[in-house]
Amino acid sequence: DSGVTQTPKHLITATGQRVTLRCSPRSGDLSVYWYQQSLDQGLQFLIQYYNGEERAKGNILERFSAQQFPDLHSELNLSSLELGDSALYFCASSAGLGLEKLFFGSGTQLSVL
Amino acid sequence: AQTVTQSQPEMSVQEAETVTLSCTYDTSESDYYLFWYKQPPSRQMILVIRQEAYKQQNATENRFSVNFQKAAKSFSLKISDSQLGDAAMYFCAYRSPVRAAGNKLTFGGGTRVLVKP
Numbered sequence: 001d002s003g004v005t006q007t008p009k010h011l012i013t014a015t016g017q018r019v020t021l022r023c024s025p026r027s028g029d030l031s032v033y034w035y036q037q038s039l040d041q042g043l044q045f046l047i048q049y050y051n052g053e054e055r056a057k058g059n060i061l062e063r064f065s066a067q068q069f070p071d072l073h074s075e076l077n078l079s080s081l082e083l084g085d086s087a088l089y090f091c092a093s094s095a096g097l098g099l100e101k102l103f104f105g106s107g108t109q110l111s112v113l
Numbered sequence: 114a115q116t117v118t119q120s121q122p123e124m125s126v127q128e129a130e131t132v133t134l135s136c137t138y139d140t141s142e143s144d145y146y147l148f149w150y151k152q153p154p155s156r157q158m159i160l161v162i163r164q165e166a167y168k169q170q171n172a173t174e175n176r177f178s179v180n181f182q183k184a185a186k187s188f189s190l191k192i193s194d195s196q197l198g199d200a201a202m203y204f205c206a207y208r209s210p211v212r213a214a215g216n217k218l219t220f221g222g223g224t225r226v227l228v229k230p
Contacts, residue, residue, distance in 0.1 A: 043204060056217055102160070
């Protein structure tokens with residue numbers, strides 16, 4: 001168990017809908033990262049938050065947004081969903097801003113039908 | 114931008130034998146970090162081994178070792194005495210040394226390892 005909790009584990013929805021994925025980082029970790037794993041694109045970095053502030057952006061679509069709350073949990077919001085958004089979404093956390101070890105959650109499997 | 118390439122989509126190994134997974138990367142940075150992650154059917158991403166580019170000595174973790182060839186930009190993973198529990202997808206990953214890059218990882222496409230009993 002990595003200590004990173006993601007909910008829900010599975011999510012099935014329809015095109016055009018909006019969903020929210022939730023992540024609770026390891027106790028004490030200030031950085032949260034979101035990654036997407038899809039058949040087409042492989043594993044891609046989406047976005048990073050540190051202590052409530054956005055720190056780095058990767059290949060995140062404009063239809064996607066994220067935030068980190070004062071209690072350090074993070075949410076990834078996906079809107080106007082398309083079939084191609086079906087993927088495994090990982091959250092990971094690390095202690096700080098630097099090069100500490102990264103701990104991954106077990107992911108949320110999103111299926112857009 | 115950095116890129117990571119894993120040219121072997123799938124590798125098969127007999128239990129107790131050795132298998133080597135290939136990874137090449139492209140970067141203009143002189144210092145960086147390389148990783149191998151394992152993703153079993155449970156989907157959990159598990160860190161297998163880590164290598165700092167400034168270290169000449171190849172990293173080892175029990176039955177897992179790497180062959181890091183900086184000039185060739187090659188980072189292969191050797192799994193010795195393969196066990197059934199080693200069956201998984203293995204991902205090679207690159208991380209910039211720039212502190213601002215944090216833990217933004219660039220992953221390869223993965224290699225599926227099958228272990229035959």
